[in-house]
Amino acid sequence: APLHSLFAAIEEPFRGGPFLDAVTRLEVTPADENCVALEVTCGDLTDTIISTLDEPPFVERRAGDVTLRGRLGIVRRVGDKVVGLWLFEGTELSAAEQSISAERSGYSGTIREAQRKLEGAGRDAFITDAELPLGEDLHGRWMIVTHGNGPRHGYEIDRIEREGDRTVIVLTADHGLRISGDTTEEVYFPRRTMTGPNTFLIPLRASVVAD
Secondary structure, three states: OOHHHHOOOOOOOEOOOEOOOEEEEEOOEOOOOOEEEEEEEEOOEEEEEEEEOOOOOOOOEEEOOEEEEEEEEEEEEEOOEEEEEEEEEEEEEEEOOEEEEOOOOEEEEEEEEEEOHHHOOOOOEEEEOOOOOOEOOOOOOEEEEEOOOOOEEEEEEEEEEEEOOEEEEEEOOOOOEEEEOOEEEEOOOOOOEEEOOEEEEEEOEEEEEOO
């Protein structure tokens, strides 16, 4: 069953007593079993969090005066004043008179080849036909790779290069994969052999914090 249809949980530091004052589940419109909204209060701070499993094009979700188009939105208030908005893999987040938007929620594509330093290449990288921003615009971002039969892994990006008609996603560490056509082998444990295309998603984020 989808995660959000089962429960919504908040973890808090605990040392002799609770850290948070209150956690309240909010009604989301339109409702969906894969969408949850929480209001978390700690002293003068109140965070409104909306989390979804929506895919682009995103449905507009509302909880109180917070509106989200995306996967995750967090609105922080001090008293009644909005002091911060954080948007992850989405295109719009707003509350009260504050808002943040993004032209796109992320980049996606299919991995065609893999390169490893330990196998003689000059870099640890994935090769794709997708067009990505060159240079270090995506430095420090994570790409989520979904293999043909379901497993997923995350890899940190160092930079993006272009060679002819191919885009090279250079990683910060060894990905440990060998790709040949529709067959992918893991070099390290559990050393699985997977079939089917390897697709990827690079989710983007945006934020606005009051001075």
